Amino acid sequence: MDPVTALRRIAFLLERSQAATYRVKAFRTAAEVVTAMAPGEAAERVAAGTLERVSGIGPRTAQVIREALAGEVPGYLERLEEEASAEPAPEQGRELLSRLRGDCHLHSDWSDGGSPIEEMGRTAAELGHEWAVLTDHSPRLTVAGGLSPERLREQLAVVARLNEEWAPFRLLTGIECDILPDGSLDQEPELLEQLDVVVVSVHSKLRMDPAPMTRRLEAAVRHPQANVLGHCTGRLLSGRGRPQSxxxxxxxxxxxxxAGTAVEINCRPERLDPPRRLLRKAVEAGTLFAIDTDAHAPGQLDWQIDGCARAEECGVPADGVVTAWPLERLLEWAG
Structure with a gap:
């Protein structure tokens, strides 16, 4: 077994289960180190007993590399795969999941994600996506490393270069743009016009009174460049929690x-936003939907099944799910 493949798969499974970041980082770092080695160097170091002297490779990652180079499935990987297969699968959602083509909401280490753009895009393609949208944060969310206009322009160039290598998979340009208290969007208008998909979300003043919050959201979703309303209530279900806006x-x-703006069905386990009651209201209103992972790490891109299960339970029509659309239809809608 290829050791880099084994290390990346372990990191993916740890991310999928929301393991501690330091554990994930150990395996992703080791994968990068082995990738940078000269051909045959890893095997030579295993034979010489010097593998763990390499910076970025520790006892556990070294064991994975040794077992992979010996032609075995590493024991740690085998255990993680067994644990993943033993997890109870949602009873609903499989049919809708099979129809999905992409994901409108994911982050990289350019903002508060944990992995490079390359790793996020590569994983999306490996999961069978035809397209995915890179949506790092906007400038005012400094705590999450929001991108200034200059950094966003740099990112657009990086995405263009990667897409030359990744065809037919396409990484679309995008942003998770803060909805400011007055309902305006936190990025230069001309830059928003250049992006393929714009997700708009509230990250500040979440306990605003209902009347101004309603006006705030209405203004944002009616913005000509807004395509998806992200995690609309802002609730958090884990840790100390956070009530719904x-x-x-x-x-x-x-x-x-x-306005033709899709309501996001956010698949993060700590969000699951909107709640079922509001999701049913959105169905009654006839909105479009985007089933998104809001992934901040590659393994989290595999979370869409939970959103699909809630969508089927609440009667979301499959043809109204923009993440089930082929690229051409998506771009025509978002344009």
Missing amino acids: QFDADRVFAACAE
Whole structure:
């Protein structure tokens, strides 16, 4: 077995299960180190007993490399695969999952994600996506490394270069753009016009009174460049938790339907946003939907099944899910 493949797969499975970041980083770092080695160097170091002297390779990652080079499935990888296969699968969602073509919401280490753009895009393609949208944060979210206009322009050039190598898979340019308190968007208008897909989300003043929050969301989803309303209630279910933002859902979802802005079904386990009650309201309003992982690491790109299960449970029509659309249809809608 190729040791880099084994190390990357272990990191993927750890990310998928929300393991501690330091554990994931150990395997991704080791994969990068082995990739940079000269042909045959890893095997030579195993034979000489010097593998663990290499910076970035520790006892556990060295054991994985040794077992892989010996033609075995590393024991640690085998255990993680068994644990993953033993997880109870949602009873619903498989049919819709099979129809998905992409993901409109993922982050890289350019903002608060944990992996390079290359790793996120490569993993999306390996999962069978035809396309995915890179949506790092906008400038005012400094705590998450939001991209200034200059950095976003640099990122556009990087994505263009990678797409030359990745065809037919396509990494689309995008942003998770903060919705400011007055409903305006946190990025230069001319830059927003250049992007393939714009996700708009609230990250500040989440406990605003319902009336101004409703006006804030209505203004944002009606913005000409807005394509997807991200995690609309802002709730968090884990840790100390965070309550839902309060707003007139009927008015906001009606605005989404009129503007053609999709409501995101966020698949992060700590979000699962919107709640089922609001998801059913969005269905009644006739909105479009985007089933997105909001992935901050490659393994999290495999979370869409949870969103698909909730979508089927709440009666979301498959043809109204933009992440099930082929690239040409998606770009025509988002353009």
